Structures are given as structure tokens and as C-alpha cells.
Amino acid sequence: MTREPEDVSDTQLRRRALAGGRDAEDVPRLLLERWRIPASRIGRGVLGRRPQEIDEAFVEGSLDALRKLHAVPEGVRTRAWAMGIFRIACLRVRERRPAAATEPEQDRPCEAAGPATEIRKRERSDRLHAAIAALPDEERAVVEHRHLHELEFAAIAQTIGITERTVYNRLGRAFAMLRAAIGDSFDLVP
């Protein structure tokens, strides 16, 4: 899975796409690769552990976002905007789910890791997200924006309406609370 360097923002890529020419040709793929992780996190939150539905929502939502790239309002972060569209796609997929469907949640097998590692990672992730859910509103918001939606610090500050300095302070407090909540039970070695 390729990740683009963070020094090129989604908004810069969008501008490159709108400018056209040969530089624009690879932008859709770059954006899709950058969106897949935050989209996965949102998908897991809205749809649960249902990989087929998450894939379906990603195709639908990312297509929507790519089609509307020219319409991103000035001053709005492209990543945050795209994740808003993806969240809508997730909701649409969930709404289309048959009422009688009781398909249990499942995990996509992790090819690189053995079952024990996979279970350990899943348990650790569940514990961590439970601890995040227990954070106070202000701290939880900055953790979610930064680490689940992968917004940049400036975008978080703009979104919440606070300064970047306050974002750092709240993240610092949030990490202190998370350490206190899960410190002993959390593996320091990934």
C-alpha cells in the first residue's frame, strides 16, 4: 500500500488535477491511495467490520468525490471534504442493507500476519478505541480528527475553530488520559 508524502496535500493534488495536462493524470490514483485509510476508519465506524460493504462505499464515495473535485469550496480542506462524501456513501450503503440481513461482522484475513498477531492487533485496536470513546469531548475531537480522519493540524484548527496551539495542547492532554487508561495493558512493541 503506497502512501504519499504528507508535504503534498490533497488540496495541492486537487489543484494539479484541475490544471490538467500530464501532471494531472496520476492524481486520481494518488488521491484514492491517500483516502483509503481514513475512509477505512470511517467505514469501520459506520458499517462495522464488513469489508464488502466498506469496499462498496469506497468505490461509490470516492467516485463521487473525484467527479466533484472541481466543486470543493475555497477554504475547505480537500481531505475533510472527501471524507464527508465518503461518510455519506457509507450511510447509503447501510441504508441499502436489507432489514432482515443479520450477516455477522467479519475481518478480512491479514495476509502478512498470522492469526495470533491479527487477533492481538484487533484487541489492541478495540481497547484503544474504547479509551478514545471515553475521552472528554474536546480531547476526543482532536484525536479523531488527527488520527482517524488524518486531518492536518491546521485543518483541525480550522474545523473546530481553535488555534493550532490549542490543538497541540488538547492532543497532549488526550494522550496523557489515554496513557493513564491503557498504559499498563498496552503493548509498547507493536
Next chain:
Amino acid sequence: MSHDCSQWHDRFAQHLDGALPPDQARAFDSHLGGCPECRQALAETRAIVTALREPPVPAVSDAAVEEALARFRAERATAATGAPPPATQPRADAAGPADSAAPLAARRILRGLSPRVWRAAAAAAILLAAASWWWGVFEAADGRVYPESGSFDMGAFPPHAESATVTVTISLGWGQTAHGFDKFDVVRHGVVVGTGTVGGFDTRRDRLIGRATALPGERIRWGDRLRFRR
């Protein structure tokens, strides 16, 4: 933990992102050298951040990325050649009939209009869109409670959800873009019990349905109301 340590703990996030200014980074390294407590706390924080950055399970598959890319390129190629776009899945909340469904007679009339009429119509549309945009913003900013008849979508939310999502109908009018990110209060029995932000996205094709993202937890329940504020 000393006051000095507390001050550095607030900067862990900056340090781990490499965002500390050089002079502060040097001072931080110097402090770390003599403070085992901070080294331990930083190691724990790094482990948490590493776990948060791990790809979620399940993650979007490579196949989904390739499918989205292939479909987007096919649409673009089709648009470039002028051929009709490939059939796509119908949207559950599509806003009214598509162009292709417009009556033939109406399309003939539209084709017969002069460029001057088209320019005038475009200017009028822009004015209308601008007017409706401001109307929508003022509605959202004046503290009015939305929606009187909206619905919240928390019932089926999975218990392990990373974030809560509510659906709220926002009548912005004229089908203009709903611009984010406005904040909202969650009001229950007249008391504000939570806050969230409404995302920015195009409502033109979504039948003026706005989606608002709230903070996770169980603060939003059926019957709660959202009060928007700037």
C-alpha cells in the same frame, strides 16, 4: 511529575509529528536525556500513535481502489468522446429527474435558445445560488433549531463505532452547496448535551439532505434536536 515535565507532555504530539521548532526540539531532547519518566511517557505515546496509524481492520481493499480508478477513467474517457455515460447505480436520494429524462420537447426548446438568453439565464442562476447560499447560512447561524421534522440515525449504530453519525434534513433552498464546517449543539429537553460539526459537501444531487457528524458516544438520541451556530 514536575511542572517542566507537564509542559513537555503537552508537546508530545508536536514532537512525534516532527513539528517542534528546532530550538524547542533541542530543549526537549536535552530534557529527555535526564528524565526517565518523560522517556517512558513518550514511548507509551509513540506506541499509541503507532497503533492509531495502523491500517484499520478491515481496510479498503486494493481491488476497490482499482475499481474506483477504472470506473472514473472510463467515465472521463466517455465524456471526452461525447458518448453517453455508462449506466451507474441509481442513487436512492437522487434529486429529481436527470437530464436524460427531460421531455424531448423541452430539450428542443432549450437547444433553440440564443447564446444571449443562455448568458442571461446563467447570470440569473448565479444570483439565485448566491442569494440562497446566504439565506441558508443565515438560517443556520441564527440559532434556529433544525430540523423540526428531521430524523436521527443512531438506532443501528454499532457499539464499537469510532464516531457517531446523525442524519439531519437541512432546508438550505435552491439546491446550493452546503458549506462546512458549522458547529451544532445537540439539544435535549432544551438543554445542550453535546456538540458536533456539520461537514461540507454538495447537496445539489442529494435532495438537499445534509449530513452532520457528531462526536461519538450516546449523546444523540432519537428526538434530540440540533441547534446550529457559527
